[in-house]
Amino acid sequence: MASAFSAAKFSAQPFPLNHTSTTSHDSSIVFAKPTSLFLGSTRKLRLTSSSKFNLSRRSGTVDAVSDVVKQKKSKSSPSLLITKEEGLELYEDLVLGRAFEDMCAQMYYRGKMFGFVHLYNGQEAVSTGFIKLLKQQDSVVSTYRDHVHALSKGVPARAVMSELFGKTTGCCRGQGGSMHMFSREHNVLGGFAFIGEGIPIATGAAFTSKYKREVLKEADCDHVTLAFFGDGTCNNGQFFECLNMAALWKLPIVFVVENNLWAIGMSHLRATSDPQIYKKGPAFGMPGIHVDGMDVLKVREVAKEAIGRARRGEGPTLVECETYRFRGHSLADPDELRDPAEKAHYAARDPITALKKYLIENSLASEAELKTIEKKIDEVVEDAVEFADESPVPARSQLLENVFADPKGFGIGPDGRYRCEDPKFTEGTAHV
Amino acid sequence: MAVIFQGVGAAAALASSPSNSFDSNKSVFAPRRSFSVRKGASFAVVRSDGTVNLNPKDRRAQLLISNAVATKADSAAASSSSKPGHELLLFEALLEGLEEEMERDPHVCVMGEDVGHYGGSYKVTKGLAKKFGDLRVLDTPIAENSFTGMGIGAAMTGLRPVVEGMNMGFLLLAFNQISNNCGMLHYTSGGQFTIPIVIRGPGGVGRQLGAEHSQRLESYFQSIPGIQMVACSTPYNAKGLMKAAIRSENPVILFEHVLLYNLKERIPDEDYICNLEEAEMVRPGEHVTILTYSRMRYHVMQAAKTLVNKGYDPEVIDIRSLKPFDLFTIGNSVKKTHRVLIVEECMRTGGIGASLTAAITENFNDYLDAPIMCLSSQDVPTPYAGTLEEVTVVQPAQIVTAVEQLCQ
Numbered sequence: 145m146a147s148a149f150s151a152a153k154f155s156a157q158p159f160p161l162n163h164t165s166t167t168s169h170d171s172s173i174v175f176a177k178p179t180s181l182f183l184g185s186t187r188k189l190r191l192t193s194s195s196k197f198n199l200s201r202r203s204g205t206v207d208a209v210s211d212v213v214k215q216k217k218s219k220s221s222p223s224l225l226i227t228k229e230e231g232l233e234l235y236e237d238l239v240l241g242r243a244f245e246d247m248c249a250q251m252y253y254r255g256k257m258f259g260f261v262h263l264y265n266g267q268e269a270v271s272t273g274f275i276k277l278l279k280q281q282d283s284v285v286s287t288y289r290d291h292v293h294a295l296s297k298g299v300p301a302r303a304v305m306s307e308l309f310g311k312t313t314g315c316c317r318g319q320g321g322s323m324h325m326f327s328r329e330h331n332v333l334g335g336f337a338f339i340g341e342g343i344p345i346a347t348g349a350a351f352t353s354k355y356k357r358e359v360l361k362e363a364d365c366d367h368v369t370l371a372f373f374g375d376g377t378c379n380n381g382q383f384f385e386c387l388n389m390a391a392l393w394k395l396p397i398v399f400v401v402e403n404n405l406w407a408i409g410m411s412h413l414r415a416t417s418d419p420q421i422y423k424k425g426p427a428f429g430m431p432g433i434h435v436d437g438m439d440v441l442k443v444r445e446v447a448k449e450a451i452g453r454a455r456r457g458e459g460p461t462l463v464e465c466e467t468y469r470f471r472g473h474s475l476a477d478p479d480e481l482r483d484p485a486e487k488a489h490y491a492a493r494d495p496i497t498a499l500k501k502y503l504i505e506n507s508l509a510s511e512a513e514l515k516t517i518e519k520k521i522d523e524v525v526e527d528a529v530e531f532a533d534e535s536p537v538p539a540r541s542q543l544l545e546n547v548f549a550d551p552k553g554f555g556i557g558p559d560g561r562y563r564c565e566d567p568k569f570t571e572g573t574a575h576v
Numbered sequence: 577m578a579v580i581f582q583g584v585g586a587a588a589a590l591a592s593s594p595s596n597s598f599d600s601n602k603s604v605f606a607p608r609r610s611f612s613v614r615k616g617a618s619f620a621v622v623r624s625d626g627t628v629n630l631n632p633k634d635r636r637a638q639l640l641i642s643n644a645v646a647t648k649a650d651s652a653a654a655s656s657s658s659k660p661g662h663e664l665l666l667f668e669a670l671l672e673g674l675e676e677e678m679e680r681d682p683h684v685c686v687m688g689e690d691v692g693h694y695g696g697s698y699k700v701t702k703g704l705a706k707k708f709g710d711l712r713v714l715d716t717p718i719a720e721n722s723f724t725g726m727g728i729g730a731a732m733t734g735l736r737p738v739v740e741g742m743n744m745g746f747l748l749l750a751f752n753q754i755s756n757n758c759g760m761l762h763y764t765s766g767g768q769f770t771i772p773i774v775i776r777g778p779g780g781v782g783r784q785l786g787a788e789h790s791q792r793l794e795s796y797f798q799s800i801p802g803i804q805m806v807a808c809s810t811p812y813n814a815k816g817l818m819k820a821a822i823r824s825e826n827p828v829i830l831f832e833h834v835l836l837y838n839l840k841e842r843i844p845d846e847d848y849i850c851n852l853e854e855a856e857m858v859r860p861g862e863h864v865t866i867l868t869y870s871r872m873r874y875h876v877m878q879a880a881k882t883l884v885n886k887g888y889d890p891e892v893i894d895i896r897s898l899k900p901f902d903l904f905t906i907g908n909s910v911k912k913t914h915r916v917l918i919v920e921e922c923m924r925t926g927g928i929g930a931s932l933t934a935a936i937t938e939n940f941n942d943y944l945d946a947p948i949m950c951l952s953s954q955d956v957p958t959p960y961a962g963t964l965e966e967v968t969v970v971q972p973a974q975i976v977t978a979v980e981q982l983c984q
Binding site for chain 1: 682683685709711712716717719721722723724725726727728729730731732733734735752753756757761762763764765766767768769770771772801802804824825826852853854897899900901902903904905907939940
């Protein structure tokens with residue numbers, strides 16, 4: 145079985161679109177015709193207006209999954225990409241992500257959560273496609289658009305919703321908020337407010353995995369780390385520095401770029417000299433893959449290879465997922481800059497609709513089964529809201545907890561005792 | 577070039593008063609905590625040409641200029657095997673502490689530029705890569721923000737990294753990770769992840785290193801919640817603080833000083849640590865409390881000799897813990913002497929001294945007979961020219977004047 149990611153293929157030249165997301169058992173998936181490159185020719189960059197350009201970037205490119213399957217069926221013995229169980233699992237996760245984020249928007253406008261809330265609507269295929277392949281000990285590092293990554297990794301919806309409401313029962317005791325979702329149990333390492341900040345953290349987690357195997361001699365340690373971040377981050381120094389280090393030391397990490405074309409109001413094309421992000425992988429000695437991030441099955445196939453590579457100790461991979469967010473950058477963003485035609489274009493490629501179609505057309509699931517899942521998810525999300533509503537807000541005494549792992553760090557008070565030994569300490573002030 | 581060293585085993589002609597034997601279990605003020613009490617540290621200046629100068633008022637001699645060759649020769653002559661403990665230089669003490677902790681716990685690892693094959697630009701990690709391997713003593717590319725962040729990620733997932741900034745000034749590039757992640761993640765994760773990282777490196781004004789290599793980052797980092805900062809000043813506390821910092825579950829920034837790496841001292845053979853939150857009583861006294869840390873300790877002790885000759889009795893405390901302050905030791909001293917002088921190498925604006933002044937005023941205002949005096953470096957980028965650099969930092973003569981003023 146030839147690996148789709150042979151190093152020679154990727155390190156040598158830029159990665160042409162028509163080789164994207166090949167699976168090991170099928171090389172006949174039809175992709176872009178050679179004339180329409182990923183982002184159009186550079187000439188086009190200067191001539192057309194940006195909004196028109198965005199559409200032409202996507203025109204006549206990737207086929208929907210169902211078409212692919214039809215082709216496969218006609219050529220060889222039918223081999224679906226997923227089993228029924230997997231299909232239902234994926235569908236449930238996609239729907240959970242969507243329903244949860246929709247509920248977040250409602251709750252925000254009702255004044256239950258505040259601050260900056262960044263919703264993931266439209267990008268669910270990336271989270272589900274990747275994270276559902278992970279084990280519990282694998283780590284996920286995200287950005288401020290992290291609710292759905294946490295949910296996909298297994299953090300209960302209740303814990304995430306409570307955290308958003310700022311309650312003590314939140315996954316971070318209400319201390320983190322929307323942009324800081326952490327879970328030790330499920331190995332979600334954040335949740336970061338500044339872009340690019342989480343990438344070194346992910347690199348560190350991957351380093352630990354390699355260290356455990358090679359220094360601590362835990363021979364079966366093959367934990368993989370996934371770092372999710374956006375197109376804007378790919379112009380940030382930490383991104384490049386970590387690509388270098390990860391490739392240098394062959395760390396078990398996958399860098400997943402969720403390229404939704406927009407960094408708040410800054411179009412990717414206006415911010416980036418060479419907008420084809422996947423090309424930056426080979427520059428550092430790792431494969432760079434581009435995949436249709438609106439199609440969960442395609443993402444999953446690419447993810448399998450990338451994660452497999454990391455697990456086998458072959459090093460990092462850069463995966464660029466072409467995706468789109470249906471809502472604004474955050475709930476405070478009026479989202480006036482993006483062309484309605486562009487939005488409509490991607491709304492037609494809704495990952496949930498696509499998977500539903502695939503499952504039904506391939507008789508993997510019936511409408512009724514899918515409806516049951518949707519109903520179940522609705523209940524889960526309702527329950528999460530109720531739970532969060534009823535949970536207590538943090539008491540004043542919680543303010544100084546968790547500042548230090550070892551509270552001796554607050555120092556020795558004038559009376560000679562450690563401040564933290566004073567039972568009234570948490571009611572006082574934190575300055576030292 | 578001259579070298580100043582503080583040694584118990586110094587040739588008899590040099591020592592003016594013998595140092596106490598190291599007794600880390602006894603303490604003068606608080607029986608329930610261990611302090612190291614060091615009385616009457618003796619100084620002598622040994623020039624590289626072999627002549628000895630017992631009068632350290634010579635301007636050149638007052639600069640702590642390290643000369644590895646001279647000290648190596650002296651250490652051979654000066655060490656006497658009959659005394660307990662062993663003699664070493666400050667950078668060797670750091671190395672020893674680090675090596676012992678790496679042997680003790682396989683999760684302890686080192687990351688930084690040139691820490692591995694090169695042995696560290698100040699030799700603090702010399703030989704470790706050979707002993708522990710290239711992964712445990714990791715030579716990083718020049719990407720401070722990212723490798724500090726990598727260290728933080730590794731700390732969150734179970735390792736105990738010691739990240740070296742080749743010069744503390746370089747850690748300005750890592751400020752994002754140190755402030756946002758190192759200091760905050762334990763809190764924003766609701767206590768789920770600990771970050772037992774040690775970030776260390778040399779800082780301070782050296783010998784004409786230029787403005788950017790002469791920075792004092794302790795004042796920039798001090799506001800970051802969630803971290804602890806300590807500054808070492810002797811081989812004894814260097815090793816002790818290194819070990820304590822590595823064993824601590826909190827992120828600790830350990831400040832070393834470029835000019836102190838070749839200080840020599842005899843330290844105990846047995847395992848010991850120095851408490852991260854405690855200050856060190858260097859010289860008990862009655863008339864005035866002088867609070868200092870790192871290199872300025874030596875300028876203060878220099879001035880102390882002069883002050884003693886003039887009939888003053890200064891109490892010198894090396895605060896060691898820059899964040900948090902040891903208000904117990906400091907407070908007891910203030911209550912005794914009622915006069916405080918802070919001598920630091922930070923700049924005046926927003927420095928450690930500024931915070932310390934505020935803390936003392938808030939807590940011990942009633943005990944003060946005079947306003948707190950704070951001697952800091954000038955608020956200038958450190959000039960290259962030697963004459964200008966010299967007046968950028970506080971010199972012993974200024975300390976003497978300040979004490980005389982305070983005690984009027």
